[in-house]
Amino acid sequence: MYHNGKKQQIVSDNPELLLCENGDFKIKADLVEQYEIIDMHCHIFRGLSQLFPSFLQKQKFNKNISLMDMSCFPFSLGLFDLNKIYFTKCPTQLLSVDGIKTRIKLFSGALVLNYATVDRLMMDMEANYIQRAVVQQINPPNKSCAEVMNNIVKNNDRLYTFGSIHPFDDNILAKIDNYMKMDIKGWKLNPHIWGVPIDCDESIGLLKELAKTKLPIMNCSGIGLPKEMLNSAFPTKKTRK
Known part of the structure; x- marks a missing residue:
């Protein structure tokens, strides 16, 4: 369940926005429907799955949930701010109520990725009049989602993908050659x-x-994390004069 009152206030303060039935925001059609929009940087679970152990590599689909509410960014609607980096007022102290809640959300928020299916991406693209999207890959050392992602873009003419090779991979030249045989952009x-x-x-x-x-x-x-949080977690040591 999303926090309807807070979100309605956000919509009221930002007239270009509307709320989807599942609680995610979307942009008003008359602002974007005349454009051919390409999202150059988005992710689906299949492009990230190699980052997780095999027992977590299971997709889920639920069109009625808000991925924004489940995501670690923003940490909470109470900290939500469209004018801030990460769309959130980052807590400046980790040892605080907001700081502790944020750390919990950062760890648990990764679970939302399982819901980032192709079907959900297409549903969200339709809601925001996005014609095409580039679904990026992230591969850890010596693992790859290349074949899976290639099959996805071959079967969907609205999606493109970029290849991902880790700098510490073995046989980098062979992996580049293999990618070049696929439909990467x-x-x-x-x-x-x-x-x-x-x-x-x-x-x-x-x-x-x-x-x-x-x-x-x-x-x-x-x-990958807000500067305020990094400064709080890893304070710069002061040098003695």
Whole structure:
């Protein structure tokens, strides 16, 4: 059940928005229906499943739930703010009521990914007049969802995908060659998820090889958690004068 009162207030304050029956927000049709919109960066569970142990790799579908409510971002409607990064007022102290709730939501919020099926993506695209979407892949070292994602985009002319190769993978050249035989439109790097610096030797070497394919390369930048939370969890040590 979503917090109808709070969401209705958000809709009232932002006249471009409406509420779906399941509690997710959507944009008003007259603002976007004349455009051909392509979502360049979205995810479905099949493109992320290799990040999880096999017993968690089970998809779920429920069109009546709000994925926004289940997601770890925003942490809560009480902290929701469309003008903030992550659309949320990040708690500045982890050892606080909001901070503890946020940490719980960060861990439990990943469970929403199981509901990110192709059918749910298409339903949400229809609600917001999105014609096409690029479903990105994230693969851990020496694992791959390439074949599964290739089959998905081959069977849906509204979806595209980028290939994902980890900088520490074995046989990188062979993996690039295998991807090039598939229907990919580019490459995606996720250093903040992998925990790998984008300027380390392995990342630079991978980038050089990917550049030879002449396909576009998209790279996540920034941090995977709010700066306020990182500063609170890992405070900078002050140097003595």
